[in-house]
Amino acid sequence: MKTAIVYYSGHRGNTKKLLDAIAKQGDVTLFEAANSQDVDLAAYDLIGFASGTYFGRFHRSVVKCAEKNLPRGKKVFFIYTYGASKPNIKKLEQIAKSRDAQMMGEYGCRGFDTFGPFKLFGGIAKGHPTAEEIAGAAKFFQDLAAKSAKGR
DSSP states (O other): OOOEEEEOTTTTTTTHHHHHHHTSSSSSSEEGGOOOOOOTTTTTTTEEEEEBBBTTTTHHHHHHHHHHHHOOOOOOOOOEEESOOOOBBBHHHHHHHTTTEEEEEEEEEOBBBBBGGGGGGBBBTTTSSSSSHHHHHHHHHHHHHHHTTTTO
């Protein structure tokens, strides 16, 4: 199963930690959204969008890349890390629906956050993502790839 993941992982690199574990699972290509606004995703069976949470949403570069490059009829999934609260993924879901994409699932976990006001008191969610959360992301992808390969 050929997989592409378009991501943005700035600030602390929390999301990239999850993606590095996933990339070890097989034929996975990672595209950093800030550098890959013109990426051809047509050859991929499964397409992921991943980001840390920025003001309650996925990073704008990931959303823009999805708007511009998501082909019709693909299987998609979402991965995210967050400090305080889970992101609103409605915009990405709308993009996927408009392209007749099949949403296969999402995985999210806490991530150490020292952005903005959190910096004043040393940050929140220290120690995250944990080894268990990183392993959970790899397991999520493993299960997702198996489900996708079966055609569900």
